[in-house]
Amino acid sequence: xxxxxxxxxxxxxxxxxxxxxxxxxxxxxxxxxxxxxxxxxxxxxxxxxxxxxxxxxxxxxxxxxxxxxxxxxxxxxxxxxxxxxxxxxxxxxxxxxxxxxxxxxxxxxxxxxxxxxxxxxxxxxxxxxxxxxxxxxxxxxxxxxxxxxxxxxxxxxxxxxxxxxxxxxxxxxxxxxxxxxxxxxxxxxxxxxxxxxxxxxxxxxxxxxxxxxxxxxxxxxxxxxxxxxxxxxxxxxxxxxxxxxxxxxxxxxxxxxxxxxxxxxxxxxxxxxxxxxxxxxxxxxxxxxxxxxxxxxxxxxxxxxxxxxxx
Amino acid sequence: xxxxxxxxxxxxxxxxxxxxxxxxxxxxxxxxxxxxxxxxxxxxxxxxxxxxxxxxxxxxxxxxxxxxxxxxxxxxxxxxxxxxxxxxxxxxxxxxxxxxxxxxxxxxxxxxxxxxxxxxxxxxxxxxxxxxxxxxxxxxxxxxxxxxxxxxxxxxxxxxxxxxxxxxxxxxxxxxxxxxxxxxxxxxxxxxxxxxxxx
Numbered sequence: 001x002x003x004x005x006x007x008x009x010x011x012x013x014x015x016x017x018x019x020x021x022x023x024x025x026x027x028x029x030x031x032x033x034x035x036x037x038x039x040x041x042x043x044x045x046x047x048x049x050x051x052x053x054x055x056x057x058x059x060x061x062x063x064x065x066x067x068x069x070x071x072x073x074x075x076x077x078x079x080x081x082x083x084x085x086x087x088x089x090x091x092x093x094x095x096x097x098x099x100x101x102x103x104x105x106x107x108x109x110x111x112x113x114x115x116x117x118x119x120x121x122x123x124x125x126x127x128x129x130x131x132x133x134x135x136x137x138x139x140x141x142x143x144x145x146x147x148x149x150x151x152x153x154x155x156x157x158x159x160x161x162x163x164x165x166x167x168x169x170x171x172x173x174x175x176x177x178x179x180x181x182x183x184x185x186x187x188x189x190x191x192x193x194x195x196x197x198x199x200x201x202x203x204x205x206x207x208x209x210x211x212x213x214x215x216x217x218x219x220x221x222x223x224x225x226x227x228x229x230x231x232x233x234x235x236x237x238x239x240x241x242x243x244x245x246x247x248x249x250x251x252x253x254x255x256x257x258x259x260x261x262x263x264x265x266x267x268x269x270x271x272x273x274x275x276x277x278x279x280x281x282x283x284x285x286x287x288x289x290x291x292x293x294x295x296x297x298x299x300x301x302x303x304x305x306x307x308x309x310x311x
Numbered sequence: 312x313x314x315x316x317x318x319x320x321x322x323x324x325x326x327x328x329x330x331x332x333x334x335x336x337x338x339x340x341x342x343x344x345x346x347x348x349x350x351x352x353x354x355x356x357x358x359x360x361x362x363x364x365x366x367x368x369x370x371x372x373x374x375x376x377x378x379x380x381x382x383x384x385x386x387x388x389x390x391x392x393x394x395x396x397x398x399x400x401x402x403x404x405x406x407x408x409x410x411x412x413x414x415x416x417x418x419x420x421x422x423x424x425x426x427x428x429x430x431x432x433x434x435x436x437x438x439x440x441x442x443x444x445x446x447x448x449x450x451x452x453x454x455x456x457x458x459x460x461x462x463x464x465x466x467x468x469x470x471x472x473x474x475x476x477x478x479x480x481x482x483x484x485x486x487x488x489x490x491x492x493x494x495x496x497x498x499x500x501x502x503x504x505x506x507x508x509x510x
Binding site for chain 1: 382383390
């Protein structure tokens with residue numbers, strides 16, 4: 001090999017190293033948000049509309065694994081459309097078990113809600129989704145109570161169940177609801193689920209729900225707080241509708257040009273969050289105080305078809 | 312700002328009280344059979360619920376002959392149970408046809424409820440809900456057919472569900488195209504269908 005060619009290759013190698021270093025520096029500068037990582041805090045990730053089995057889902061999953069090195073989250077909430085287009089054993093494998101294998105192997109638990117592309121009967125009985133055979137259920141982590149709803153089928157049974165569960169939760173813990181269809185969304189394809197909102201938002205207000213996470217629109221959006229409640233749409237952890245966010249006065253922060261996922265830490269009365277793209281770029285971040293809800297009603301009812309547990 | 316917030320909350324509380332008074336909260340959830348105290352004024356709904364209860368008894372007796380399905384990390388076990396139940400249901404109802412449960416009187420009651428929903432002030436919202444749920448088109452299911460693998464589940468407008476008789480967990484209403492389908496949830500099999508029900 002000639003010395004000229006050798007030095008050319010060295011120059012190219014040096015340029016590549018410098019470019020990578022530059023990219024690392026840029027990434028470090030862009031992602032200057034720091035989670036407090038307080039002792040005893042509740043840490044989780046949120047993903048929605050992810051179960052395609054495509055390359056983008058795997059890339060987001062890899063980024064989640066990388067993020068967990070600096071933000072050790074314990075569990076993941078799934079905002080629906082967990083398994084697209086068929087729910088045979090291969091589908092569960094390619095659209096869930098393989099992309100999230102490093103997280104599953106590390107003991108990270110997943111808590112699924114049902115989207116319109118999910119087969120309820122199969123997914124609720126699938127152990128790794130932690131639904132325990134129920135279409136809607138509740139679980140507690142630290143000082144946070146999660147209410148997982150089936151927004152495809154908000155029937156009187158579920159409404160009565162939600163009413164009772166929110167009532168019984170009292171007002172000590174954070175209350176976080178998550179389900180597939182967003183009550184507020186600037187997505188051009190679907191947008192806000194007005195009918196659903198008319199039915200369940202009064203309960204959220206009455207019982208002091210603090211934050212709501214949804215998917216369905218294949219974008220990321222943090223909505224301006226509505227009636228004292230924080231709303232997030234995270235529907236782009238596998239799917240993406242490029243440019244689908246309309247300009248509305250609902251949006252605090254929106255992102256519709258790449259896939260994303262969310263990281264959340266709740267410590268005391270503060271919620272810290274960071275939304276990252278599949279390349280690890282920070283899309284949104286912030287610290288949100290818990291809004292004080294003083295009103296607490298009492299409308300008792302009962303339901304044996306759903307699950308409630310302390311984790 | 313605070314005053315506005317309080318009045319908004321008061322309005323929502325009033326809305327909820329209205330809904331409760333409207334009847335849905337009277338339903339006792341988690342019952343094995345359909346609640347007979349649901350929209351009972353209409354004899355068509357009564358007849359429908361009687362047929363549903365008969366079906367649920369059949370379902371329970373067939374399901375009890377299969378190994379109990381527990382949560383599992385093996386999806387093939389869930390699929391096998393679902394298929395086995397669907398086969399048993401098909402064998403037990405070999406002559407099932409549209410109208411067995413959505414009887415003529417029931418269809419009149421359902422069409423009345425649907426018309427009031429879609430022609431009322433909430434009509435546009437109900438149409439939007441169906442559209443947002445990515446409706447299936449050009450599919451007409453028949454009793455004993457399996458719900459198509461991989462097909463999305465169209466969102467049933469929640470305000471429409473409030474106008475329909477409350478169902479036990481065994482079965483659920485589904486909208487497929489313009490058809491209203493009664494689906495056996497655990498068997499993923501069509502129990503009955505009411506064609507062209509949705510305007």
